[in-house]
Amino acid sequence: MLPARKWKRQALRQFCYDKRTQPDQWKCCGTLYDSKASLGRHIHQHHPQDLLQLEQQLAAQHDLHDTQSVPSNQNLYGRRVEKGSSDAIDLTCACDPEQSRVILFYQYTKIDDPNRLAEQHGKFCGPAGWDLTGKVRISHEGVNATLAGSSSNIESYMTWYECTQQLTWKTRSRDSFFKPSIGCRHVFDSLSIKWVDEICPLGQPSITLANVLQSSATGHSTHKLSPQQFHTMITAGQDHDDLLLLDTRNYYESKIGRFKGAVTPAIRKFSVFPSFTDRHRADWNGKTILTYCTGGIRCEKATAYLRSALSEDTKVYMLEGGIHEYLNWIETQPEIQDPLWQGKNYVFDARQRLGPPSLGVISHCQACRQPWDKYRKCDTPMCHLLVLVCDSCFQPGQCFCCHECQRSTSSPCQCERDRKAKELAM
Ligand SMILES: [Zn+2]
Ligand SMILES: [Zn+2]
Ligand SMILES: [Zn+2]
Ligand SMILES: [Zn+2]
Ligand SMILES: [Zn+2]
Incomplete structure (x- = not known):
């Protein structure tokens, strides 16, 4: 098979995989598809550019993998x-x-x-x-x-x-x-x-800048909570089951740090947050929902979507400035014995994670189970999953997300399929 053909097929497969919302159902651009063939037609018609971009990304990732098995900034x-x-x-x-x-x-x-x-x-x-x-x-x-x-x-x-x-x-x-x-x-x-089209890709044409700005435009910016207000609301509402603390980030971010008691969707990208929400509509309607993310950008769109998707009696708030601002605030509050946050704030650069060490390590090395929160990349070409393997267990070229990924290069591998199943079952 010609390499170019291979990336094309792989890109289409991944695109479909990301759009799956039920075992036999896919959703794209707000429409449901009950077969891969019908979704495929939609993708070819409406997303040729996205597909091409994904194809190039896959090829580039593969090339990068061939030239360097460890990203240059990994051990900075x-x-x-x-x-x-x-x-x-x-x-x-x-x-x-x-x-x-x-x-x-x-x-x-x-x-x-x-x-x-x-x-x-x-x-x-x-x-x-x-x-x-x-x-x-x-x-x-x-x-x-x-x-x-x-x-x-x-x-x-x-x-x-x-x-x-x-x-x-x-x-x-x-x-x-x-x-x-x-x-x-x-x-x-x-x-x-x-x-770009969206500074934070939610992929919902119905959520526009106007929706995001709506509350500030009408003078009701009260849906944004300062770290202190956020902290107080959670502390006061801890025993009430109509309070829902919702993490809008991806699974690998919440895995190394999260607010205690938060719902942490097993999602891999923000664009599936709407379908995650849609599956929970019935339980979330009427609740008081507090959302948080790294610095706030995702919550702006997530809360706009939640407000549009859930019933009018649902109260939706976000943590302004995100975890970053909460951690800054908590450092100025030595009298708070029990911070609601645990672990680190994942960031998308070589530092990977920020936050005071005193807030602990909540994740583990997948090999020896000792507390560990620094990610490496899976060594299988094409697999770009992040793996928690500690320095003692790490062997160059032998770092894999799961056994299946180690044996074959067909993606998605077992651990990714498990994650997807969890996302859909949550
Ligand atoms: Zn579409
Ligand atoms: Zn430097
Ligand atoms: Zn280990
Ligand atoms: Zn892998
Ligand atoms: Zn795997």
């Missing part, structure tokens, strides 16, 4: 885990952590000319400018960015961004918007700036 950081030590990161690069910063922010706002804003980012943030690394996603609905660089260049970027977007800090602080954390430009391989 070690972390001191002694209890009570500060949240220091041991850098193996020459950067001074005190002189470097990583920021993570989003803004839902109408962008008239995404292309122009993307070009400006390229010009100012590139090597000839502030020399930042990271990812910037820009669309007509706003900006989603995580950037790293020297503290002074990050400072210049923030000032420039505030200026271009005319941001003022009346209702929230600058830090709670940009969410700075320790880390240098090497936490990302490069700088990637893209003009």
Whole structure:
């Protein structure tokens, strides 16, 4: 078989797999399909670009795997885990952590000319400018960015961004918007700036920027809770079964850190959150739902979807600033003996996880079961699953997500099929 043909088939298979909502049912663009053939026709007709992109991704992943079995940034950081030590990161690069910063922010706002804003980012943030690394996603609905660089260049970027977007800090602080954390430009391989359809892909044409902004536009921004309000509401409602704490992130994120008692969907990407919600409509109607994610961007869309999908008497709130802001707040509250959060906040860069070591390790090495929360990638080409294997159990080239993946390269492998079954059964 020609390689190109192989990626095409694999891409179609994966696309269908991701759209499955029941053993014999698939959902795409809001429509249900009862056979793979009918879904296939829809995909070829309406998603040729997505399919091509997936195909290229698969081929690129495979090439990457051939040239380097361990991603170059994988072992950049070690972390001191002694209890009570500060949240220091041991850098193996020459950067001074005190002189470097990583920021993570989003803004839902109408962008008239995404292309122009993307070009400006390229010009100012590139090597000839502030020399930042990271990812910037820009669309007509706003900006989603995580950037790293020297503290002074990050400072210049923030000032420039505030200026271009005319941001003022009346209702929230600058830090709670940009969410700075320790880390240098090497936490990302490069700088990637893209003009995209959605800054946070939910894949629901019915949820627009207007839905996301609705509450602020009408002056009811009360559905956003500060860390303190969030904490108080959970503490007060802990014994009530009409309170639902809902994690809107993916399974590998909640696996290493979550709020106690939260529902943690076994989903692998945010775009299946709506079908997860649809399956729970009956139990969730009328409840008080508190959602949270890393920094808030997913909850903005998740809460918009929940409000549109659930009955009117359902109360939907989100944690503003996400886990990131909750962890910052909890550090200023030494009198709180029992933080509701446990484990680490997963982040999508080489640091992988943030948070004070005192909040523990809640996951385990899949080989020896000792507490462990640092992911590696499965060594099987084509399999991009994250694996928790500790340093003692780790053998280069022998790190697999499951036995089946070790023996054959046909995807999805056993552990991924188990995960999907769990997602559908939850
Ligand atoms: Zn579709
Ligand atoms: Zn560095
Ligand atoms: Zn181990
Ligand atoms: Zn695997
Ligand atoms: Zn597996």
